[in-house]
Amino acid sequence: MAGGKETPRQKMIGMMYLVLTALLALNVSVTVLDKFIDINNSLEVSVDAAKEQNGNTLRRIENAVEESGSRPNDVKILDEAKEIRKRTREMVAELKTYKETFIKITGGYDEDGEMIGKTDYDRVGNYMMPENENNGIKLQKSLNEYANFIDETVADSSITFEPLALDANNNQRFKNDPNKKGMDWATLEFMGAPTPAAMATISDYQNKVMAYEARALDILANRVGAQDLNFDLIRLVALPESKVVAAGAKYKANLIVAASSSAEDPEMTFNGNEIDVENGAGKIEFTVSSASSYGEEGTARKTFEATAKLKDSVYREEIEYFVAEPIIQVQSAALSQLYLNCGNELDVLVPALGTAYNPSFSVQGGSTIQGKERGRVTIIPNAPKVTLGVSSGGTKIGNKVFSVRKIPKPDVQVFVGSKPVNLKQGEKATAVRVLRVQAIADENFKAQLPKDAQYKVTRWTITLARGPRPVGQPIKATSETVNVSQLMANARPGDRLVVQVDQVLRRNFRGNTEEVALGEQVFPITLN
Numbered sequence: 001m002a003g004g005k006e007t008p009r010q011k012m013i014g015m016m017y018l019v020l021t022a023l024l025a026l027n028v029s030v031t032v033l034d035k036f037i038d039i040n041n042s043l044e045v046s047v048d049a050a051k052e053q054n055g056n057t058l059r060r061i062e063n064a065v066e067e068s069g070s071r072p073n074d075v076k077i078l079d080e081a082k083e084i085r086k087r088t089r090e091m092v093a094e095l096k097t098y099k100e101t102f103i104k105i106t107g108g109y110d111e112d113g114e115m116i117g118k119t120d121y122d123r124v125g126n127y128m129m130p131e132n133e134n135n136g137i138k139l140q141k142s143l144n145e146y147a148n149f150i151d152e153t154v155a156d157s158s159i160t161f162e163p164l165a166l167d168a169n170n171n172q173r174f175k176n177d178p179n180k181k182g183m184d185w186a187t188l189e190f191m192g193a194p195t196p197a198a199m200a201t202i203s204d205y206q207n208k209v210m211a212y213e214a215r216a217l218d219i220l221a222n223r224v225g226a227q228d229l230n231f232d233l234i235r236l237v238a239l240p241e242s243k244v245v246a247a248g249a250k251y252k253a254n255l256i257v258a259a260s261s262s263a264e265d266p267e268m269t270f271n272g273n274e275i276d277v278e279n280g281a282g283k284i285e286f287t288v289s290s291a292s293s294y295g296e297e298g299t300a301r302k303t304f305e306a307t308a309k310l311k312d313s314v315y316r317e318e319i320e321y322f323v324a325e326p327i328i329q330v331q332s333a334a335l336s337q338l339y340l341n342c343g344n345e346l347d348v349l350v351p352a353l354g355t356a357y358n359p360s361f362s363v364q365g366g367s368t369i370q371g372k373e374r375g376r377v378t379i380i381p382n383a384p385k386v387t388l389g390v391s392s393g394g395t396k397i398g399n400k401v402f403s404v405r406k407i408p409k410p411d412v413q414v415f416v417g418s419k420p421v422n423l424k425q426g427e428k429a430t431a432v433r434v435l436r437v438q439a440i441a442d443e444n445f446k447a448q449l450p451k452d453a454q455y456k457v458t459r460w461t462i463t464l465a466r467g468p469r470p471v472g473q474p475i476k477a478t479s480e481t482v483n484v485s486q487l488m489a490n491a492r493p494g495d496r497l498v499v500q501v502d503q504v505l506r507r508n509f510r511g512n513t514e515e516v517a518l519g520e521q522v523f524p525i526t527l528n
Contacts, residue, residue: 033118036196043203047092050210057217058085064224074224080153081220088213091146095206098139099199101127106195117195124198128190136186140165143205147212154216161216164208165189267309282308287395291323299323328390328400338386338402339445342452343369343509344379346388348400353392362389365404378509407506408442410455410516414499414523426526429491435462436481439504439516451509455516456480459503462487465496491527499523 061081065074102124103109106117117123128136143164151161163170165185174180180188189201268275268282276283284306291300299322308315329349338344350357359375361368365383370376379386381404390397414421415436421427437460441453463474464487471490475482484497491497501521505513 033194033196036194036200037115037118040196040200040203043200043207047203047206047210050207050214051092054085054088054210054213054217057214057221058082061217061221061224064221068224077220077224081217084150084153084213084216084220087146087149088209091142091209092206094139094142095202095209098135099202102195102198102202115195119194121192121194124193124195125191128186128198130184130186136184136190140185143209146209150212150216154219156219159215159219161212164205164212269305269307271304282306287393288321288323289395290397294323328398330400338366338379338381338404339449339452340381340404340406341508342380342407342449344381344449345371346377346379347373348375348377348388348390350390350392350397353397356393358393360391360394362391363387364389407452408445409518410439410441410504410506412437412439412457412501412504412518412521412523414525421523421525423523423525426528427497429488429493429495429527432488432491432497432525432527433483433485434481435484435497435499437477437499437501438480439501449509452506454507456505456507457501457503458505459501461500461502463498463500464488464491465498466492466494471495493528495527497525497527499525 058081061078065071065078068074103115103117105123105127106115106120108116110116128139130137147161147164154161167185168174168177168180168183168188171188174183174188190198193201266277266280266282268277270282270284270286284304288302291302294300301320301322303318303320306317306319329351330346348359348361350359357374359377361370361377363379363386365386366379366381368388369378369380371378377388379388379402381402384404386402386404388400388402390400415438416427416432417434417436437457439455439457441455446453457480458478460477461474462477462482462484464471472487475484475487487497499522501518501523504516504518506516507513
């Protein structure tokens, strides 16, 4: 039964009823039939007890509505509860008429009060079959219409009051039983049933109806605050001075006993806003904003207001908490300075936020590229100073200011073969066959930003000079290594090789190139 809760007594009686039904299939003795009479009597007592209990629930609803000033919504709920009581009485009374009819059509009682037709296996079944005035179909319809009425009246998304009288194909007990396949409800319950078993079956349905009513009234009572509170959830709660304790420091906490009721979740608020409550515990979650100032220990005291409403009582408390100052830590080869128009890659951390750190960045004086790893960001400055804004989960943490350096110019060097040329003493004319020119990045710049420190000489000129005049045609080079043997065939001791670097390009972290402004770069090499 999806919509009702059975008492232990109802569960015990239902189990006994199932066992005796199974024994009937074995053509058991009259003694067993007498047990069905006992079961029926017990079921009828259970129905009477349920009537009393459900009546008490209705009275609690009436009192709660009156105490709250008979508000329109509460009065509407009370009217619904009364209508449920009315429909339940009618359904139980209708079921009772079937029991009276079963006794009548099987001979009534003898002078000693014994049921004359208790061994009759046919009359009740025939009476309930579809071909006999649809008595079984009528009762099935009444039971299911009652269940549907309860379901629509309560209209609770967490509970469904399923139909009470199901055919075999819709009944979990019988849907996979090949012997029951296709049977209608009346055939399942009454075909071949002796009179005592049929009466017990009807009494069982009276109990199911009462269980539906009990559950429905409990739900309505909860809506007007008329439910009984039972503080049955007891737990120990530790309230520490701090949940984060350094090694060697003392952990201090107050241990309290907290109690709540599984029958009702109280209404709770956080700073005036309602919050979700599960098993008596309110769920508070919010992003902590930065404080305007912090104490010597790097913390700031803040508070929030919490309330809990149980029935007509409201409990209010101001709860304090402490905000730790979020220190922004930047890990990089250049902690305080960035390079202009370069991809300065930084790891920006806020250790105080722990695993809750979910960073996003903004920048003034440049642009940013968010990295794949948490806290990784690349800054491309375009101004003398850059301000990096750090946020976490949409909450601003703070700013970090960096000064910006210009890119240091590379050092251009000329090599004879694999050795640098000797510009002071010159080179032997017979040894100069291959020249190489190279733009070498500043060591610190290359160590910090290797992806931005990629230089290449793309145009340079080699001229053989004798006195003030050139000898032969100069060589215009576009690669960094050039064979000058043809030019050197005309060389004499005392001549000069003049190397002039015309263009140097830098490749940045994005793979784009730009020309480097080096000014005049001329290297005269004396030939010996």
